[in-house]
Amino acid sequence: MILSRRNLIASCLAKALTVLVLLMGSSCGQTVRPLSIHDSRLPLDARRWIADAEDAVTVTAAWRDEAKEAVDAALQWRSTSVRALSWPTTTEATLAQTTLGELAEARIRLARLELALAEAELALAKTRRTQVNAETAVRYDLRYYDLEPFTEATRQARTNVESASRAVADQRLLVEEATTQWWRAFQAYVLAGGDPRVLWLGEQ
């Protein structure tokens, strides 16, 4: 895209304004300067503490990525292994098809809740990292921060994790219930003379 001179100036101004707003926003709260795990002013324990907090962020970020993939996998399963099946038109088949569809929806919902939990855990890890950096700086007289907001932020993040964890646990129960219903329906379908191959012939 080629910008005209006027558009170019407007674009630059917009960018400058955005940066200004971001700077103002960050200055309203406390900005914690991250400490290095190689900082020679810190004792080994403190450096380990910081490293653990850093590790927690890395690990939870990986969990979050896995959770995203799990959502994609659940959606993929629904489209290729649930919706693509060719069921006969018997009552038992219809019931089985319906319960399998419900199971798919329940699994997708669970995957999304697990993603939300993973994101909450990542947020908690990041908040905790900030808190650890601030506390360490204060403890070793490297910098002064008001620690209360960080403690509160961590507490809030932890509450979010607990809430997300509860939602996941609840949904997991629902998934198990749906799974039980599905296999009962499938069993009934087979006992009624239904062809079990239907599950193997999803995709052409």
Next chain:
Amino acid sequence: MHRLNGPSERSWSRFNEARLPTKPSILVALIVAVSLTACAHAPLDVRDTPRVEQLRVRITKVRHAIDETRRTIAASQGAPFLPELYVRLAELLSEEARYHYQVAYEREGRSEEAVHAPQVVFLKEQAITIYRMVLRRYPDTPLAPRILFNISHEQRELGEYEEMIATLRQLVESHRESPLANEALLVLGDYYFDRSELRPAAEYYRRILRGGPSAVSGLAFYKLGWVRVNQGNCRAALQDFERAIIASKAWGEREDTDHDETLPSARGLDVRREALIDLTYCYGQKRKPEEAVSYLRRHAANRGVYIAALERMGRRYAVMEQALGALDVGRELLRLAPDGPDRLEDARMVHTALRRLQQWDRIGDDTALITEALLRGIQRPDVSPSERERVLQEFEIYVRDLLTRAQASLLDKSTTDTNQARQIARAYSQYLDAFPFNVHRQEMVLNLAEVHAMSDEHLDAGRRYLEAASLLALAIDGMGPNGARQEEGEDDGDASRRDPEELKEERRSSLYEAVVHFQQALENGARLRSVDRVVARAGLRRAGTALLRYPIHTDRMRQVSFAIAQTLYDEGQHRDAIDLLTAVAYAWPNTTESKAAVHLVLDSFRTINDFEGLMAAGHRFLAADGPVDAALRAEIQPIVKAAEQTRLDEISLAAAGDTGTGIEELEVFAERYEGTDLGERALINAFVAARAAGESERLYRLGEEIAQRYPSSEQLPGILGTLGRTAVARYELDRAVDIFRQAAEANPADRVNLLVATGSLLEQLADLDGARDAYQRALDAAEDRAHRDVPAARLAKLLERMSIEPRQLVLILSGLSDEEPEVISRLGLAQLRVGDAMTAESTLHGVVAAGSASSEALARAHYGMAEAMVHILKEYEPTEDVDSLHELIALVEVTQQSYLNAARQGCPVFTPAAFARLAHLNATAADRIENLPLPPDLTEQERSMLERAFATRGELLRQESQNALQACREQAWSRQIFNPAARVCLAGEIADSDPVAFENPSPRRQTGDVDGLEELRARLARNPEDLDSMRELGLRFLNAGHHHVARLVFARTARAGGGSIETNLLGVASYLAGDITGALEAFASAADGGLDSGRENLVRVLNELGLEQAASEALERYEVTSSGGLLIDAAGVRRGES
């Protein structure tokens, strides 16, 4: 083709690049040229070719050289190098002649017929004349051999053969040692060979060889070999050709090779190459064909020579129809020779040979050679598309023919020749690669699959069966191998022309074979590479899924369905595997596959660490309508149980993290498994996690849940104990009392201790009756003496503090213990108080004699014995004899010692009491001694002495009385002991009766808890030594009127390192709780620390108790160094009101 009548044309090129015509031909050419010139009306303006132009330039240059040489000769007469100049001139003339000939040759259109060049003859004759002149003038010149050889050369080109022979013979005879002599012999031999005079030719060649190794030895052998060939002696010819190769190689490998370059024979002919190529004619006749390739390779100088010889040999064998030799040579040519049209010929030769020999052990390699040669051949740009197509078709037939014959041969054998099968499989692969869209592809693929199966190459067999199935699917849809729809009558061999039902049946069979072979490949998985396993699994899924679309027997359907699901499991796609394996389990219950599927499902869950899923799936399988029989049920039950344990461990571990999250999950788990061991364990783990996280409310709730749901849990006593300790630590004392009582009920083994703890707490809270009941119950619960001692001591101590009638107390204490010093010492005192001094003395003596009593018990015992002695002393009336006086004094001294022994124990209760009573004893003893009646039979002097002695003694006792009183007071100021006994001393009074008394705190008016303390408690949970939080908590209790609890909090604060402020607060709380002794002691301690409010509170309470003198003394003793702190009046509540 080989020549039978002489050396190859190339062998003559050593003489000249362009051979000169013989004399008659020159004449004819001259005549023709003249006639053509005469007939011409006008010269044609012919533009010379670049080659002619180049020759002209050379002629000009050589003429310049000739002129210059002549000038030099003219100027060098008499010089020693003059012969060389003449020879050089002659050579230049010869060179110019050669250029003229070449010009004429070019102008004649490179025709060999007649070349018109008269100046050539002139120049050559001129050169000969110069050569001869040199020989004449300088007969001894070393240039003579060269001159003679050059003359012969010119003579030969002028067609003067007789002269040439004579010149060469002269050279040979007169200059035998010259290298040119052998050259001359070679020319002579060649002359006769060309005239088919083989005998003289051979003789000249032999003369060369007789002269020893030379540059032309190899050539001589080679020429001799050809002589033998023409004589029909192939065996000798082979030997001569081999010698030629050997001699040439030997001469070439010697060190001084440089000068050979000057010899005519060194130029033009590669003897080793020509000999090897030419010997093939005789080799084919005389040697074994199977050794031909190795023979040629051994004698070849390089790859080029080897290839050339092989080509000649191949043609020879083809002509001879010698299949074995042709096959070996053809293979070698196809392997090594450069691309070209000849390779296709070689490939045809190999095909023909193979067919003739029926030799299939290397058919794979041979097919590869043929098809690669084919593909390289048709890719050449000079091959037209039609030719390309033709050749392709031709060779497709050749190769297919070979393969089918080879496979037929394999099938004819009784046992499978695995090596041959693999070769045939390779051949089929080559075929399929070379002819990818041939209409016979599907048949060939099936053949290949079959061969793979025969050689136990199951993976490849599966792949090929699957490919065949795909091709058959195309055929069913009317399409060819390339996916294009076949037109009517396009190719009779096309599978798409066959009956569709037949094709479908064939496809179903192919798919089944594919599944079987993929399965077999996977069963031997250890031998497969990772990538092969992946291919096998994917292939099995594809083939299996396609097979399931056909009508299929139930058993086969089940096996294939399970196999597909198992590939997902093996591949690590556990989620998908779980779904399909579970379907197998439900669709075909009680079959082998179903049982295996159930196990694989559970194992999949375990592999992906989804123990929740494993548990749920396990329970579904184990349900009444589940697909498992009794045997399988017994197998999976332990698996599910182990998973439940593992899951619980996982959740517990997560909950034990520093974040404290996950406890809820444990609670959910516990609820799900309520009433089971697992549920109990989950709840207990949640309890432990809550304790670690400092979540007290949750801790209480979980503790109660455990007690309610699992009252017989082995962990319950420990849990209740933990709860009790938590409640105490949080100063939730009423709750702690309830919990300890509950714990005592739940834990018979530790009931005594728990009840003692309960009693102790109740004592602190001024519930003396409750405490007495708890101690009594503890005593009742104690099964043996070891367990009875502690509650008995505690009860005895409590009873001592309670206002119980002495006789009743004696009765109670007598039943508590007969050995415990704490009890016995108190019993002794009680006996004393009911007036049974003798019994008391005996009881207390037992305490002292036991040797195991505490210092307090000892203090009590000594004090009691002193009191008993006082009782005896009081009733003792001495008579008027000296012994009686001595006895009285001894009694006093024994009593004094007992009091002092009691004081020495350092007990806060009995030390001041002992001093107080000692003061009284001494005072009364002084009175009695001073007023003792003297014996009547004394002399005046004796009477006077006794009176003075008694007075002195009395004075001494009075002094000791004052000292004891002072010592008693000092206990207050130095040790901050302000109990009733000490206070008697502080009042300056002599204790004429037992001053020991106990002040109990007033009963509580506030019970329950105070709101809003959670934050402080949480802080204390994180750091139990947090003095600020403790002080804050105590003040909150104090302000809320919970003085007894506040007293405990401040006591803990003081022990944890609190200063004067906290000690003063302890005094305030104690004062408000009715514990005056405790209050005075705390205030004194605070005052001793320099705290203004501590001293003021102390003075205030002392005055309140009527101890004004002590108050004044306190003001003097304690110097104020800090201000602040709470005053009693400011607390707003008066003593005992709480």
